[in-house]
Amino acid sequence: MAYLLRIGGSIAIIAAVFVQLQRSIKNEVSGQGEVDFVIQNFFSFFTIESNILAGVVLFVGIFTLSKRAEPRGWSMVRAATTTYMATTGVVYNLLLRGVELPQGATVPWSNEILHVIAPAVVALDWLIAPGRRPLGAKALWGIVAMPVLWAGYTLARGAMVLDPRTGNPWYPYPFLDPNTSANGYYSVGFYVAMIAMVIGVAGAGVLWVSRLRRRTA
Known part of the structure; x- marks a missing residue:
């Protein structure tokens, strides 16, 4: 089952993107x-x-399933990926479902894969696939690093880069977007804190x- 999850999941995600x-x-x-x-x-x-x-993680993972224990660093990458995908699924379905995002007309089946199916596949893979290493609480700092950097990049880029089509950030x-949020950066800060x-x-x-305890695939 783990092979099918990783092969099917990686193909579906690449196609959807x-x-x-x-x-x-x-x-x-x-x-x-x-x-x-x-x-x-x-x-x-x-x-x-x-x-x-x-x-990428699912595709590379196809070739690691035969190993009884994967490298600790790879387990860390998998843990971070699982966290990000779970967050993507939760945030989308709570805050953004039904909202047309500014990347052009959304492809419905692609949208469902990226926000519903892929998060479920990655979470299930983490639950059932063998090889993951036990990770302590300190690993959480490594997991939250990427979202913190992304949030900083997003807010900085939005303030500095104008859309050439509209002239707006x-x-x-x-x-x-502090320009459209009810209370500006206060609202943005609230949502960032909630997502964090x-x-x-x-x-x-x-x-x-x-x-x-690890299960057998």
Whole structure:
């Protein structure tokens, strides 16, 4: 089952990312033609970054299933990926489902894979696949590092880079835009804190699972 999860999951994620990128580029070419800007924005979404990481992790994991114990560093990468994907699924379904995001018209099946199916596949893989190493609570610092850097990058880029099509700052998600949020940066800070809490709880859960007895794939 682990082989099927990793093969099918990696293929589905790669296809979903590629098709959505293709749609976004096509829409922009038929519009104002700011393709470079759209591509930069596309890869600035936490959803896209975490899914690309998940696709790579699942694909590489196909070749590690025969090993009884994977390197500790690889277990750390898997734990972080599982946390990010779980966060993606929770945040999307609580805050963003039904909201048209600014990467062009959303491809429905791609959207469901990236926000629902892929997080479920990665979480299930972490639960059942053999080889993971037990990870202590200190590993949580490593897990939260990437989201913290992403949040800093996103807020800084949004404040400095203007959308050449509208002249307005560009943010990947509506709740991160201080210009449209009800209370500006206070609202943004609230949402960032809430997401940080979700990441922390999800990461702690992932680390706890790593210490459970490993199952046979």
